[in-house]
Amino acid sequence: MxxxxxxxxxxxxxxxxxxxxxxxxxxxxxxxxxxxxxxxxxxxxxxxxxxxxxxxxxxxxxxxxxxxxxxxxxxxxxxxxxxxxxxxxxxxxxxxxxxxxxxxxxxxxxxxxxxxxxxxxxxxxxxxxxxxxxxxxxxxxxxxxxxxxxxxxxxxxxxxxxxxxxxxxKITGAAKHRNSLLVELGTYKPCVDFVSEIHILLLGPVGSGKSSFINSVKSVFQGRLTRQATVGSDVTSITEQYRIYPIKDGRGGKYLPFRLCDSMGLHEKEGIGLCMDDIPYILKGCVPDRYQLNPSRPITPNHPNFIASPSLKDRIHCVAYVLDINSINDLSSKMVAKFQQIQKEVLSCDIAYVLLLTKATNCGEFLQDNFSNMDKPITSQSQIMDASKMLNIPIYNTFMVENYTSEWELDPVKDTQILFVLRQMLRVTEDFFEDLP
Structure with missing residues (x-):
């Protein structure tokens, strides 16, 4: 027996x-x-x-x-x-x-x-x-x-x-750093009084991992895997609505003062993916949660749900450009031009920005060997350098992450990686707040 x-x-x-x-x-x-x-x-x-x-x-x-x-x-x-x-x-x-x-x-x-x-x-x-x-x-x-x-x-x-x-x-380092980051983020408050919640917008091509990152963050704080944001890898975007996702600290816990915003994926062809004319309105906080995006028909001030006079707390405070680290060299010139066009709009709006490279399968091993490396920019991989130069984003604002995709259980190393990236996004955002008039 x-x-x-x-x-x-x-x-x-x-x-x-x-x-x-x-x-x-x-x-x-x-x-x-x-x-x-x-x-x-x-x-x-x-x-x-x-x-x-x-x-x-x-x-x-x-x-x-x-x-x-x-x-x-x-x-x-x-x-x-x-x-x-x-x-x-x-x-x-x-x-x-x-x-x-x-x-x-x-x-x-x-x-x-x-x-x-x-x-x-x-x-x-x-x-x-x-x-x-x-x-x-x-x-x-x-x-x-x-x-x-x-x-x-x-x-x-x-x-x-x-x-x-x-x-x-080494094996307990993950749990130690994970718990420390959970405590830090669980007690986080924005450094300025005029913003009660940090809004982080994820932008990237279809299938780059935007929705997966949102699900991963929510999973870590929930203590179990959750897949609220719809994920897909079709040639067209699975996400069709503009969504603003709150993050709750555990089941029955309080909502934390940051939100992750998801949108339709970018596509190199016009009429497919997120409409470029929608992006300025999203950045300025004019687009409401659950707005149905249309690739060929952008929102206008005449739309009944258009937010005509958004305050500073309603706008996007940080943009995270999301790219699959394995597909950086496959980006077309049209897609790169779209990123550069978006970056000009982001800079004109005084919004913080970071580059998030997903599907980094060796990142967990790197962290588990030495968690002190977390605070150091990783410059040894050519893909990271290429992406940083392509989008003109400093290497210190470039982060790697491996999202939860097909797993059934949480992994303390992966949790630590995800929480660290989220914390860095908030820190970059606060640096931009210091420069606001």
């Missing part, structure tokens, strides 16, 4: 991604193999890196250990770099992590983790109980008392671990 985990498919995949796109193989399940330390050791020793998890109500607590599982006959504490995590099963599954340099030992029938000589976490299989110090409990945000019973304990072998002494710092 095959022994299966109590983790859902979604939770298992999220954990595998958090651990660096590894695979998990179930070694021990207390309800099947026995609720005692000897049964656990018989299944788990000499297996390499492991993850031990316990189920407590709607909470899943776990510890990842990079070294071997300790043996019962070994009275020494073995240095074992590790980190702790939890899943909380409410309306949305949330993962939190804490990193500690710990040592592990089998002590009085318990699996015990020590940090600086202090016992920080332990599992007692024969009693189906656990203990945790207050500092770790507060870091994880779990409010279950030590000594509570758990319903199940499972131990997994982690396959696919890189041979790197900095492995733990």
């Amino acid at each position: 095959r022994v299966v985990t109590r983790l859902t498919w979604s939770e298992e995949k999220s954990l595998e991604k958090m651990l660096g796109n590894v695979s998990l193989r179930l070694l021990y399940k207390s309800s099947v193999h026995g609720s005692d330390i000897h049964s656990m050791n018989n299944k788990c020793t000499h297996q390499g890196p492991t993850v031990t998890i316990i189920y407590v109500g709607n909470t899943i607590l776990g510890v990842f250990m990079l070294g071997d599982h300790p043996e019962a006959c070994d009275n020494l504490k073995r240095a074992n770099p590790s980190f702790y995590f939890l899943f909380q099963k409410n309306n949305v599954t949330v993962m939190k992590t804490a990193v500690l340099e710990t040592e592990t030992k089998i002590n009085s029938g318990r699996l015990v983790c020590y940090s600086s000589g202090q016992e920080v976490f332990s599992v007692h299989p024969s009693e189906s109980s656990f203990s945790m110090v207050d500092s770790l409990r507060n870091t994880l945000g779990v409010y279950i008392r030590s000594g509570n019973k758990y319903s199940e304990c499972e131990v997994f072998h982690v396959e696919g671990i890189r041979d790197d002494i900095n492995y733990i710092s």
